Amino acid sequence: MTATTPDHGVEAAVHQVAGRARAAATELALATRARKDAALHAMADALVGAGPEVLAANAEDVAAAEAAGTATAIVDRLRLDVSRVAAMAEGLRDVAGLPDPVGEVVRGSTLANGLELRQVRVPFGVIGIIYEARPNVTADAAGICLKAGNAVLLRGSSSALRSNTAIVGVLRRAARDSGLPEDVVQLVPGEGHEPAKALMRARGLVDVLIPRGGAGLIRSVVEESTVPVIETGVGNCHVYVDAEADLEQAVAIVLNAKTQRTSVCNAAESLLVHRDVADEFLPRVVSALQEAGVTVHGDETFAACDGVVPATDEDYGREYLSLDISAAVVPDLGAAVEHIRRYSSGHSDAIVTRSQPAARRFVAAVDSAAVLVNASTRFTDGGEFGFGAEIGISTQKLHARGPMGLPEMTSTKYVVTGDGHVR
Amino acid sequence: MTATTPDHGVEAAVHQVAGRARAAATELALATRARKDAALHAMADALVGAGPEVLAANAEDVAAAEAAGTATAIVDRLRLDVSRVAAMAEGLRDVAGLPDPVGEVVRGSTLANGLELRQVRVPFGVIGIIYEARPNVTADAAGICLKAGNAVLLRGSSSALRSNTAIVGVLRRAARDSGLPEDVVQLVPGEGHEPAKALMRARGLVDVLIPRGGAGLIRSVVEESTVPVIETGVGNCHVYVDAEADLEQAVAIVLNAKTQRTSVCNAAESLLVHRDVADEFLPRVVSALQEAGVTVHGDETFAACDGVVPATDEDYGREYLSLDISAAVVPDLGAAVEHIRRYSSGHSDAIVTRSQPAARRFVAAVDSAAVLVNASTRFTDGGEFGFGAEIGISTQKLHARGPMGLPEMTSTKYVVTGDGHVR
Structure with a gap:
């Protein structure tokens, strides 16, 4: 694939980060709870430590948004301060404290022929999240995905790019320092709408896509995506x-x-x-x-x-x-x-x-x-439901419906154990 | 919506059957297990009783397929005989004997503030099934969908149209005679590929689409559908x-x-x-x-x-x-x-x-x-897994993975009960 047109270049770049995410996910799927929790704590510590760096990047985003005449409510969502950064870190620690959904045996039995059947929770693999202005989603989503054993590809809004880049940089360094692949958390690069569209079309490379934001964003993801989508959040x-x-x-x-x-x-x-x-x-x-x-x-x-x-x-x-x-x-x-x-x-x-x-x-x-x-x-x-962490509220009927916690960020596999069984 | 072009006509026709399916599903969702099981037994009896009618229709399909030079293996899949019709009826009785997934409490707890939380299995609503030559899928899929409280829209292959029409006719009459709306089972009308495509785009009208058949069929449904899809069956x-x-x-x-x-x-x-x-x-x-x-x-x-x-x-x-x-x-x-x-x-x-x-x-x-x-x-x-009935084998990670039985044909809802609780 040569990058002859801008579109192909964007697609190739998205496929590249998705490939790195897959490799990281393959390693992360085998990580013990202890390793994942250690990484989450390291990320929390790193966020607090890098607070000034994150706030400086955020101040640039806020200044640019204000200069562009962005509505006050949206600028407020974009704005971080010391307490919001502390809340992000606390969120990561909370996720570390939750039980690991991976490995949970959902059902199991021994069949009449002696075969042992177990249905076990496993990570999805690579989760894509497309979201709007709030930079705190960056840390929240990364933490929940990581705990459930998934690599995450984050596509935030351009208005929060500096903030998100700073936060993801901190999280990646902390992941690496604690022995996990840094590519468990990545931003999807590129400008405009094309990178998000390439993410929506990356079927086979991305296992699930979750849009978080307004009705327009969610509708466009639902309609354009060939990657399976979990629709969230519109509430009448x-x-x-x-x-x-x-x-x-x-x-x-x-x-x-x-x-x-x-x-x-x-x-x-x-x-x-x-x-x-x-x-x-x-x-x-x-x-x-x-x-x-x-x-x-x-x-x-x-x-x-x-x-x-x-x-x-x-x-x-x-x-x-x-x-x-x-x-x-x-x-x-x-x-x-x-x-x-x-x-x-x-x-x-x-x-x-x-x-x-x-x-x-x-x-x-x-x-x-x-x-x-x-x-x-x-x-x-x-x-409120006591899930400890929430990635969003599903309004579709497939896979998850209502508030989604850690178990909803997993799939399952059947493990069938025999002793030379044939039919 | 006026039917000015063939496409719009097809779309309107598909939306019409989907609307009738929704109405039937709304009633079916509230049907007790006893009513649903009675309908399944009535359908089984009716299939056996109408055996000659079904076999005559099937003989026409087989003759047309043979005249068109269809491969022997495909004609064999298409062909029904007395024992295959009996097996379809037996399949419906087997489904009647299985526990009702609807109403199962998946999890539940009382929250710190006294709110009672229950996550309960509910039907999806309307399920679309797009499948290839085997007419026995018609009865199997209808039975499984009905037991799980769902109305089903069936889109079989044109080579099996006479067989499927006969089978669905029998099932609908039996449903009506046993007091359920006949529109719990419908064939999607129309010729060529357009009706299936309209089904794939009927987001909001159809809750889930399940393709059953070869790799080409499944790929096209997965890529073209805006309705959530459960991918099935390709096995390397x-x-x-x-x-x-x-x-x-x-x-x-x-x-x-x-x-x-x-x-x-x-x-x-x-x-x-x-x-x-x-x-x-x-x-x-x-x-x-x-x-x-x-x-x-x-x-x-x-x-x-x-x-x-x-x-x-x-x-x-x-x-x-x-x-x-x-x-x-x-x-x-x-x-x-x-x-x-x-x-x-x-x-x-x-x-x-x-x-x-x-x-x-x-x-x-x-x-x-x-x-x-x-x-x-x-x-x-x-x-083999002991599910008693199977609608297909999911090879995707969202919602269901591996063999899908009755519970996989349901969604869930949260029921939250309080005593004037506010936040």
Whole structure:
């Protein structure tokens, strides 16, 4: 393959890093937990030690973003400080403290003919991660991939390139110093969109691709990739307040799900209310939301409340990620389920009810990664679920669904042991 | 969407069957095991009852295939008889007898804050299966999908269209008569390649696509599909005979793996022999293989044996599916692993050895769906593994790897139950 066109050059460069990742993964797959944990601690120490170097690189990224007129919210995500670097290091140490998923026997039996069958967790091999502005993802993703025995190819946004280069440089040196191949962590080189596209097409070289970021990024990876993808994170999450809801609980759950943090995928974006409680509940929830600064985009019934903006059909499909919520009154639980089936992104949907049959029916009928009963959608989170580390929240049904921890970053193999067995 | 071009017409037709499948899946997901098993038994009875109708349709397919000069092996796959129809019915009854994967609690715990967390198996929803000549796949796939709560869209080959239409007609009537929606089983309509392509692009309408057939079919589905795919079945399987092998066992295993059935993905296609035992083992294995009618495509050392054909690099990458095997002598176990890493399709690879350290090293280093020790590669099979039913053998690392039974035909959801919990 000669690099006659820019495209081929980019592809060759991506294949080259993928080849190095494969070689590193082959060695890493055989590394003991002790070796991997030692490397994670070395990486954490190195990050803290190299804090000034990382912060200086980050300051350049931030200055360039500000000079380019980037939105404040995005610059904030990009910005690192001493405590964020310390948090990255702490994250790596936390991952070191988690059990090693590799080698776990998922199932096993002795067959009638005496063959011993075991299904054992093994690393995927090479994982590609395509992500947006937050440079802390660089360390988090590298740590989780490494612990699960995978080499990682990181493709961050160009706005964070200096930060990511500094962080990856530190992690690679620490890996090498602790006796692992430095190519367990690599940045995918090159400018523009082509390197990410080459990564998406590197089937056979990259085992799994995980996009982390906004809906547009995720859609483009899902549609263009020939490498198997785990789709993450778009959340149009619903809270349904049933006829038999405890309305005080319902107000608290809606408020928490919408406002505790608005920019995250498990925040509520849509409120459905059973018509039997609408008269009593709507004024209470609308005023509570408005007091918290939320704009309610409501159907006709909601629009009768002061300050409610009429909702369009588009509103019900939106992931606002802001102080906005769509809202509608439904005639019954079945209509709520229908609405959710139509508009939900399949992330997290909650029911508030004191009725056991209603809860049972909602849980069975709503086809989402997480279905919550009398709890805020904000609980759909690897940390909250006790996974210790999270690489993202899968909204697809294949392989992993919901928050993904270390076990989700592995595949399995069957080991079959006999004594000269033939069929 | 108006059907202005043939393509749009095909797409609209595929979207229409997918929409009906979704509606059926929504109902099926809530069906109890008892209802599903009753439908499977009804389908089995109906198939036996409609045997003459199915065989008449099949006879037309066979006659057309023969008139078109189709290869005998393919016509044989296409051909049904009374015992094959009975076997299809028996397969459906077997699936009815298996435990229901839906509702299985995969993990569960109570979190520190009292939230109850359960990860529960749920159906995928709509599964698409694209397959080649064997009409028995039609009933097998429908039965497995139904038991796991999924509606299935079947796209068989045009050569089996009359047979598949007859079988699906019988299954649909039986489903309806037993109270399930008939659209739990549908054929994807239309001629040529476009309907399969529309199925591959029906992301959001179809949850998973499983290609079953030859390497060409599988490659095209994997490359063109935007629907998540489970790659199945291409098997370039190796047997490595170690320096410490029991050579009598080794001959038996090689012979069984190569010749017990040649047209299947778990048949051995390549033989590697440690050089320390080459002098003693090569003449024995070559003559045993040749007596069984196998052509050995060997490296220089093998080529010294009478009748061995010199192997090209291409031979080592081939899935012959015939009485042919590639063969090479390797200097050590590490070289065997290297060779397998380079040429294996990641299906099933075996070592024959009496050395525990060699077995351990081979199992750890060979990155395939199944790694066998002192056993024939032919054992990589859902039936042999005791799964009771098999939809195919996954050679990808995402979601399922190796033989796939009922649990692999499901996804999971998290159910989180609280008492007004907020963060």
